Amino acid sequence: xxxxxxxxxxxxxxKGHKDWEVAWKDPNPKEEYDVVIIGGGGHxxxxxxxxxxxxxxxxxAIVEKGWIGGGNVGRNTTILRSNxxxxxxxxxxxxxxxxxxxxxxxxxxxxxxxxxxxINLAHSDAQMNAYARRGNxxxxxxxxxxxxxxxxxxxxxxxLDFSENVRFPIFGGLMQPSGGTxxxxxxxxxxxxxxxxxxxxxxxxxxxxxxDVVNGKIKGIQTSRGNIKAKKVGxxxxxxxxxxxxxxxxxxxxxxxxxxxxxxEPIKPILDHVVTFGAGHFYCSQSDKGExxxxxxxxxxxxxxQRGNLPTLxxxxxxxxxxxxxxxxxxxxxxWGGIMDMSMDGSPIIDKTHxxxxxxxxxxxxxxxxxxxxxxxxxxxxxxxxxxxxxxxGFNLNxxxxxxxxxxKGLGTKTWIS
Amino acid sequence: xxxxxxPYCGLRSQNEFAYGGDGTxxxxxxxxxxxxxEWDNFVYNRKSPRGKHVELWHHISGCRQWIKVQRDTVTHxxxxxxxxxxxx
Numbered sequence: 001x002x003x004x005x006x007x008x009x010x011x012x013x014x015k016g017h018k019d020w021e022v023a024w025k026d027p028n029p030k031e032e033y034d035v036v037i038i039g040g041g042g043h044x045x046x047x048x049x050x051x052x053x054x055x056x057x058x059x060x061a062i063v064e065k066g067w068i069g070g071g072n073v074g075r076n077t078t079i080l081r082s083n084x085x086x087x088x089x090x091x092x093x094x095x096x097x098x099x100x101x102x103x104x105x106x107x108x109x110x111x112x113x114x115x116x117x118x119i120n121l122a123h124s125d126a127q128m129n130a131y132a133r134r135g136n137x138x139x140x141x142x143x144x145x146x147x148x149x150x151x152x153x154x155x156x157x158x159x160l161d162f163s164e165n166v167r168f169p170i171f172g173g174l175m176q177p178s179g180g181t182x183x184x185x186x187x188x189x190x191x192x193x194x195x196x197x198x199x200x201x202x203x204x205x206x207x208x209x210x211x212d213v214v215n216g217k218i219k220g221i222q223t224s225r226g227n228i229k230a231k232k233v234g235x236x237x238x239x240x241x242x243x244x245x246x247x248x249x250x251x252x253x254x255x256x257x258x259x260x261x262x263x264x265e266p267i268k269p270i271l272d273h274v275v276t277f278g279a280g281h282f283y284c285s286q287s288d289k290g291e292x293x294x295x296x297x298x299x300x301x302x303x304x305x306q307r308g309n310l311p312t313l314x315x316x317x318x319x320x321x322x323x324x325x326x327x328x329x330x331x332x333x334x335x336w337g338g339i340m341d342m343s344m345d346g347s348p349i350i351d352k353t354h355x356x357x358x359x360x361x362x363x364x365x366x367x368x369x370x371x372x373x374x375x376x377x378x379x380x381x382x383x384x385x386x387x388x389x390x391x392x393x394g395f396n397l398n399x400x401x402x403x404x405x406x407x408x409k410g411l412g413t414k415t416w417i418s
Numbered sequence: 419x420x421x422x423x424x425p426y427c428g429l430r431s432q433n434e435f436a437y438g439g440d441g442t443x444x445x446x447x448x449x450x451x452x453x454x455x456e457w458d459n460f461v462y463n464r465k466s467p468r469g470k471h472v473e474l475w476h477h478i479s480g481c482r483q484w485i486k487v488q489r490d491t492v493t494h495x496x497x498x499x500x501x502x503x504x505x506x
Binding site: 240242243246251252253254255256300301302303304305309310311344400401 | 419420431432433437439440454458459461462463464465466467468471473489491492493494
């Protein structure tokens with residue numbers, strides 16, 4: 001594989017950029033693979049990469065209905081964080097942060113990792129207490145957390161609305177200084193390029209239409225480009241999980257919902273952290289191009305539309321203007337939507353299934369992007385070793401039966417409750 | 419914007435409604451032994467179909483009645499609305 005560096009850039013520039021290798025090939029599916037990953041999004045690509053790198057399994061195919069980077073890995077708001085209270089989440093996502101820190105070097109692809117810090121605003125004394133508790137839990141798990149008072153936040157982010165007579169005055173906030181953002185497309189491309197170089201077949205425009213299961217064991221998949229035999233199959237299809245589960249006669253604790261995001265026209269640098277509104281559901285950061293990147297609530301009803309509805313956008317941006325009043329003066333540049341696999345307790349599922357050789361990776365709700373590396377890392381382990389890793393042991397499918405829910409915020413599909 | 423035909427009030431915008439989830443889920447019969455599996459299916463497990471979906475909506479800013487709606491989850495086309503006690 002051609003290494004990307006300032007020297008290769010210089011060399012290729014002199015040759016008129018004619019000799020660059022393709023970043024990944026476009027192979028036809030082989031007859032059989034050791035592992036087939038369904039879904040060529042961030043999680044699927046990362047899984048294939050870690051299967052090859054950590055477990056030496058390279059006879060792997062990624063089967064993608066659309067194209068690499070066209071799903072949720074290209075539709076998110078690029079935020080990275082591990083500011084969770086529960087051990088299952090905190091330790092899992094902090095392993096993810098460790099992988100994010102080295103990703104550009106490891107993948108030889110600049111993912112523009114930017115640990116600019118994430119601040120959750122608090123708007124009452126009770127919320128400050130809850131944040132202090134969460135911050136302490138984070139510190140016990142080795143995650144950096146700083147509880148900030150109103151004056152400290154005013155110094156750091158003066159553009160926020162600090163007036164006295166607002167409905168939700170800012171009392172303070174909880175900051176994870178190591179949180180931040182990364183360029184989402186680069187993550188998909190970086191993983192795809194490395195996985196391809198280690199022998200993984202990335203098969204795009206190939207839709208799964210069925211599964212071959214014999215005596216409770218997976219034998220292969222049926223696709224729009226023919227049947228593919230596989231010893232093991234992993235599902236990484238986010239919002240389409242329920243559709244594939246139906247082909248397998250499985251009913252999962254998931255609902256597919258639509259989540260929107262939007263960016264404003266680009267402006268000069270004004271916000272150098274990720275900031276979230278604590279009295280609702282709104283978050284904002286500024287991209288390197290200067291656009292304000294914003295998101296918030298689900299549209300609120302089951303949807304596979306991949307396209308949003310205006311009432312929710314209006315609701316979310318009303319919160320945005322309450323937090324950052326200058327937003328009302330900006331024009332909207334783009335809005336878009338992605339379909340989320342909302343689990344019933346708001347936490348993901350990475351587990352084996354009752355079908356031998358079939359593995360499940362789903363339930364990412366609002367937060368799939370930040371999990372991309374660690375989801376791939378733990379899912380690759382689960383598939384390769386046929387057992388879950390300690391880090392994803394809590395994210396089992398059985399927890400809805402045993403009652404061991406991981407209800408970090410009590411947020412699942414029923415957003416109207418909160 | 420969705421426009422939902424409330425069987426009591428007529429055509430109204432989605433802003434007047436709150437979503438109530440899958441309308442086909444039935445609570446296990448009262449005063450009968452309930453297995454864990456039945457309870458799971460009632461509380462957590464959902465088909466979440468891509469296509470026609472029967473769902474509950476609450477006309478919270480209108481007549482405050484619960485209604486049943488059959489809607490396409492891809493196109494958002496609404497085929498039928500009835501009062502909550504009726505089957506679609």
